[in-house]
Amino acid sequence: xxxxxxxxxxxxxxxxxxxxxxxxxxxxxxxxxxxxxxxxxxxxxxxxxxxxxxxxxxxxxxxxxxxxxxxxxxxxxxxxxxxxxxxxxxxxxxxxxxxxxxxxxxxxxxxxxxxxxxxxxxxxxxxxxxxxxxxxxxxxxxxxxxxxxxxxxxxxxxxxxxxxxxxxxxxxxxxxxxxxxxxxxxxxxxxxxxxxxxxxxxxxxxxxxxxxxxxxxxxxxxxxxxxxxxxxxxxxxxxxxxxxxxxxxxxxxxxxxxxxxxxxxxxxxxxxxxxxxxxxxxxxxxxxxxxxxxxxxxxxxxxxxxxxxxxxxxxxxxxxxxxxxxxxxxxxxxxxxxxxxxxxxxxxxxxxxxxxxxxxxxxxxxxxxxxxxxxxxxxxxxxxxxxxxxxxxxxxxxxxxxxxxxxxxxxxxxxxxxxxxxxxxxxxxxxxxxxxxxxxxxxxxxxxxxxxxxxxxxxxxxxxxxxxxxxxxxxxxxxxxxxxx
Ligand SMILES: [Zn+2]
Numbered sequence: 001x002x003x004x005x006x007x008x009x010x011x012x013x014x015x016x017x018x019x020x021x022x023x024x025x026x027x028x029x030x031x032x033x034x035x036x037x038x039x040x041x042x043x044x045x046x047x048x049x050x051x052x053x054x055x056x057x058x059x060x061x062x063x064x065x066x067x068x069x070x071x072x073x074x075x076x077x078x079x080x081x082x083x084x085x086x087x088x089x090x091x092x093x094x095x096x097x098x099x100x101x102x103x104x105x106x107x108x109x110x111x112x113x114x115x116x117x118x119x120x121x122x123x124x125x126x127x128x129x130x131x132x133x134x135x136x137x138x139x140x141x142x143x144x145x146x147x148x149x150x151x152x153x154x155x156x157x158x159x160x161x162x163x164x165x166x167x168x169x170x171x172x173x174x175x176x177x178x179x180x181x182x183x184x185x186x187x188x189x190x191x192x193x194x195x196x197x198x199x200x201x202x203x204x205x206x207x208x209x210x211x212x213x214x215x216x217x218x219x220x221x222x223x224x225x226x227x228x229x230x231x232x233x234x235x236x237x238x239x240x241x242x243x244x245x246x247x248x249x250x251x252x253x254x255x256x257x258x259x260x261x262x263x264x265x266x267x268x269x270x271x272x273x274x275x276x277x278x279x280x281x282x283x284x285x286x287x288x289x290x291x292x293x294x295x296x297x298x299x300x301x302x303x304x305x306x307x308x309x310x311x312x313x314x315x316x317x318x319x320x321x322x323x324x325x326x327x328x329x330x331x332x333x334x335x336x337x338x339x340x341x342x343x344x345x346x347x348x349x350x351x352x353x354x355x356x357x358x359x360x361x362x363x364x365x366x367x368x369x370x371x372x373x374x375x376x377x378x379x380x381x382x383x384x385x386x387x388x389x390x391x392x393x394x395x396x397x398x399x400x401x402x403x404x405x406x407x408x409x410x411x412x413x414x415x416x417x418x419x420x421x422x423x424x425x426x427x428x429x430x431x432x433x434x435x436x437x438x439x440x441x442x443x444x445x446x447x448x449x450x451x452x453x454x455x456x457x458x459x460x461x462x463x464x465x466x467x468x469x470x471x472x473x474x475x476x477x478x479x480x481x482x483x484x485x
Contacts, residue, residue, distance in 0.1 A: 047468030050162035055138035057154040058147030064122035069184040072121040073099040092192035099182045105174035114177040116207035119157035120186035123149035130458040144461040152455040153213050163474040172483045181205050194428040209401040214427040214441020224413035228421035230441025232281045232394035234357040238385040247348035262350035265375045274330040276314045281422040288419035326424045331357045392433035399438050404481035412473045444470035
């Protein structure tokens, strides 16, 4: 199926290393080791089988809105039925249904011990003109499977499904219930979201532990650098900045022009940098990545938490990587601007939207009081929109499940570090954590920066080798935590 070994080789570290060694040997006139076949994408047939499921899932267009997740739920129900696993479809609206299935360890369920495998079925929409392949065609090209949702989150959906099905096929001796849950409306967090699902059906999937999207396995040049396990996430707020002034004919400029006051306010807000706050998770994350950086940057990362050099270190780190900056502090991104109805009319109001991500524990009121002081303009007011995320407790880094994930990931990826992670993005896990679930986030596939960027973007794709590795990892995690030996 994959004939383009040259490009596939780019994905596989072992092959890259072998190639480099051979080039050196050739240059030195030494005998060259016999060309090895590229390492098999997966040690199990299961990975290849799950790749077929992923292709099928991509072909079912679940762009949200409208979502249409029920079609995916039905596909999964049929697949599970073939495996002898019954499942239940949980309606959440027209064309929108979640799916739950359970493998029992005992006749009477103990929800506090149960393990929940979660993934969402909806995807974000596409700008078709900007894709080089059909986004819902599941095109296989150069060792990649292309399609909307290939990574976010149908890849994990298929990997969860594979891990779940493998328990049944191997007749595993479970020491806890394992629950498979496919959710709706993650991307829009509307009426069919996990919040609604929990409100209606919590008893059907109540669990003490969960694994969901939200983390990353960072790869560079085909080699895993580290695995970041999401244990916490920032909290999203949308806040409008509203400037009001006198409306009038544009031929007579006015000093209180709302557009001008809004622009000045946005500029001040954009230049604001919130103070650095550490959490237990970010501390451990930065400790873990320090040895992976060059000496200079590693040195500054190690100085982050010191009283004398911490402030300068935070500046260096933040300049080096905007993602690190966002992990250390509350952030504000102006995302929408709206003013005016006619070219020759000064509008009475100008409005911008700020997308704000708070560190867990920080409050919107204290940030806004800072911004008020900074803007210092009686014509400008802030209005908090009602759709804010909820601050959820951080999942513990001491649970057996966290340890099982760490152990499995280290084994799967040749001992590469496994670190806790506080994501700047939000996931369904916040809702689970609010229900006392120790929820952790992964996307179990080793991905390069370049492939990670395509999530929610154009030409989303997953390297086949990364997908099957991710399937292996999910199988390992579930076996480590839920199966008695
Ligand atoms: Zn997602």
